Amino acid sequence: MDFSDINFSLLIASLIVAATPILLAALGELVAEKSGVLNLGVEGMMIFGAISGFIITIETKNPWLGFLCSSIGGMLLASIFAVVTQIFRANQVASGLALTLFGLGLSALLGQSYTGIKPVAFPDMHIPILADIPVIGIILFQHDFIVYFSIFVVFLIYYLFRNSHFGLIIKAVGENHDSAHALGYNVILIRFFTILLGGALAGLGGGYLSLVRVPQWTEGMTAGAGWIALALVVFASWQPFRLLIGAYIFGGITLLQLNLQALGLEINVALLSMSPYLVTIGVLVFMSARRNKNSLEAPKSLGKTFFGL
């Protein structure tokens, strides 16, 4: 067996690509959960975003428009969830599961005639000078716009919750919606916003999957990525940078084990396939083991329905 068959700088570059859909979806869910909304519909919003973006790209030959529409698609699905849970006060867990099933079914229906087509390629950005640095250039500076955008969102959300007043309000709503209401904040409006934002990011992640990562349309192509994103949020204890690390580890191990399988390593394939899940969870648990209690806990109102006073 020969490990030199694996090109590590290419591997790292492609792990970033593999992780981006999950990262985007998880970031959206993080914001929603911070405001106290548990949306289990991530998988559904992702795949609906994937097909919306794919169809628009095929029809218009413009991947930028495709990405825009995958966000809008995710938001559309999220808005159903928002109306049902925030206005009609339905149970969030049940509504989220329904949303996933609905998204999977609807996208399969819409995508029937789009199977096997290849979309217009989405160009990589070749960042001048930096991209030509050996190794690092390939790893970091030859990606497409969405990859950089997802990293930008990590920073943005970090700033949102650390320094901004708006982020503080979102946290307050998620911690104790009754207190936030008593202080005069509009709990439902804020949650509407975070749910839609979550949908937009999940949809964008889905679009990235069908337009860049694969790139083609297959029924059920998210294959559990939405669930991984959900789990990552919890294991990253609602912190954007840990989410980034978690998503990249997951992406990395996924690719590495595929490479190892290709090399014909004498480990059971089933073991290799489960390794990304185990390693990611292991690392995140390890990272959170030594932190103090308060920084780890879930938002206290997570998943609870707000009834007003």
Add this chain to the structure above:
Amino acid sequence: MSDKGTILKIKDISKEYPSVKANDSVSLDLEYGKIQALLGENGAGKSTLVKIIYGLVKPDSGRMYLNDMEYRPKGPQDARSKGVGMVFQHFSLFDALSVFENIALGLDNILEKKELKKQIIDVSSEYGLSISLDKIVGNLSAGERQRIEIIRCLLLNPKIMIMDEPTSVLTPGEVSDLFLVLQKLSKSGMSILYISHKLEEIRTICTKATIMRRGRVVKNCDPQKISATKIAEEMVGTSFSSPKKSKIRKGKECLQINNLSFQPSDPFGIPIKNLNLKLHHGEIIGIGGVAGNGQEEFLSLLSGELKPSNGSLFFNDEDITKYNVVERRNKGLLSAPEERLGHAAVPAMSLTENCLITAEHRMKLSKRGLIDYRISKNLSDRIIKKLDVRTGGSDALARSLSGGNLQKFVIGRELIQNPKIFIVNQPTWGVDAAAASSIRQQILDLAKEGAGIIVISQDLDELLEISDVFCALVGGQLSSPEMTNELNPSRLGMLISNSIE
């Protein structure tokens, strides 16, 4: 204190809820620079009235005038902008956020961090409200939390401050600190509407009181000029007597606590150190001390929820150290913890179901593993009647009851089971005067029938009133028992403030 007349005039406010008329044409005048009391039993309509003033609830009819201008707040933000601030009974704070973040959330205009920090420090030093900004609120004491609420309120420069039962969770020291702050505020011209059912407090700091009963204003008076008993009678509508203590007839020893120790795994828990105590039939032992000195742990060790790391417990010469909660209950050792929602009672279950939780075996509410709902309902109806619990019935959910009424229910639930030993933490917390006196009377009656009772409380007057023997629990250590009737205030103070030599 300048007397410039009325700042807030409330005229004929009414508010009806599906089951109850919470406010029935209530009128009230709040004067400039005064600390004015709003008194009433649980469910008299005080909280509703206050929520209307603060814009959280819209009245069905009636008008309010602020400085002679019509005042109709659209919501709390609107009320705050017009100079009405409020400090809540159950603090509206966010446990996971820092002190600074909590204060920032309560403000309507967004300020630069530095500027806001400066303002907070100014206000806190002006009124002697010391606070450290970076601490996480979840780890703070009730007094510190209240300080945050007050600072948050003061930063908005209110003309009126509403305080909803501000002292119900405070230690005596914290209460006197709070009174100093309130007096300073009223001197500087602020009007304070002070809600409470602790009569002595109101007599200390308020110069005008409005008494409410069943949604109506029944009397306006100067509480410093009439007696506490008179006020209490107005509140409940009938006269009531304070409980009578009969002579101690100490029986045989029923509970022996030997070298009980406990090491908590929770870093904020209080270790219990080498606790020794003997309880006799017919005796009431009062355990005094400031909250957070091991009261919760002590009760849990006796009830069986916590296992001691060392020491033993004997019940009528039988070693019960290894018995769990149910086994101890079956023996006749019953307990009622302090936290009523979530510990003593399950919020989302009906009163009958809550009754089943502790009384199932002792009162034989089930047969061969099947619950007999008829008997259970019967029992909870009896509890409701015996303690005058104000509720829609035994099918009402525990969380739908007001704090005081639920407290009556959870205490009554244990009392009705004829305990041989009864351990209770804060039996009358948040309960109005009449109900508190009835609970105390029932505890005394229970002792008279021969039960041994341990009452843990932060209300020293309560302990002096009903207990035969007094101990102080300080830092997880118990002072040696002293006869209650031989105690004087200075000795009490010494015991509570620490100092086991």
